[in-house]
Amino acid sequence: MKVAIIGAGNVGTALAGTATRAGHEVVIAAAHPDHAAAAAAKVGATPAASAREAATGADVVVLAVPVQAVAEVAREVAAARPSVIVDVTNRPTPDPEGHATSIAEEVQAAVPGARVVKAFNTAFASVQADPAAYGVPVDGFVAGDDAQAKQTALAFVESLGFRPVDAGSLAAARTLEGMAWLNISRNLQGGSWQDAWVLLGPDESN
Numbered sequence: 247m248k249v250a251i252i253g254a255g256n257v258g259t260a261l262a263g264t265a266t267r268a269g270h271e272v273v274i275a276a277a278h279p280d281h282a283a284a285a286a287a288k289v290g291a292t293p294a295a296s297a298r299e300a301a302t303g304a305d306v307v308v309l310a311v312p313v314q315a316v317a318e319v320a321r322e323v324a325a326a327r328p329s330v331i332v333d334v335t336n337r338p339t340p341d342p343e344g345h346a347t348s349i350a351e352e353v354q355a356a357v358p359g360a361r362v363v364k365a366f367n368t369a370f371a372s373v374q375a376d377p378a379a380y381g382v383p384v385d386g387f388v389a390g391d392d393a394q395a396k397q398t399a400l401a402f403v404e405s406l407g408f409r410p411v412d413a414g415s416l417a418a419a420r421t422l423e424g425m426a427w428l429n430i431s432r433n434l435q436g437g438s439w440q441d442a443w444v445l446l447g448p449d450e451s452n
Contacts, residue, residue, distance in 0.1 A: 250300040253310030254285035260375035263289035275300035301326035324357035348419035363390030364419035383409035
């Protein structure tokens with residue numbers, strides 16, 4: 247796949263590195279082109295001058311930008327008509343009164359003609375950088391309303407070494423964002439920032 251990573255911070259760089267090792271054609275863009283160039287050089291990807299340039303012809307566009315900028319960036323990349331837009335963002339802190347929608351739903355509302363899915367937000371950058379390091383497959387949850395887009399995202403998630411988990415419709419991103427905050431809040435109390443979600447069930451092989 248051609249994968250465009252928008253954002254050259256910890257998450258963007260981690261996912262770009264894992265995607266490159268998985269054999270994908272990876273292009274990175276960022277608000278500051280020099281940051282994109284540095285991240286691309288670090289992981290063996292290709293830098294782009296803009297988000298729209300990176301998204302042109304992409305099978306998957308990953309939005310790894312601050313939540314305050316995600317809707318604006320989504321509109322920019324949607325103009326390039328990529329196959330799938332993946333929102334990986336979480337709110338810095340949850341609103342005590344709760345949010346009526348998830349960030350992913352807000353992104354979809356900003357680009358109504360695009361195919362938006364939620365993925366990777368429940369995994370820390372340390373996990374995204376090496377999801378195979380845990381001895382068991384780390385769960386990669388994907389939520390979306392477009393069935394084809396969701397299947398593309400699930401295949402991408404699996405190619406990076408996660409166990410793909412269909413989390414349901416895009417509205418389920420509200421739950422995924424809550425799961426992310428639960429993990430964040432636990433680690434803010436002195437965790438290792440290495441925790442990962444793994445769903446367990448009875449062994450039915452016997």
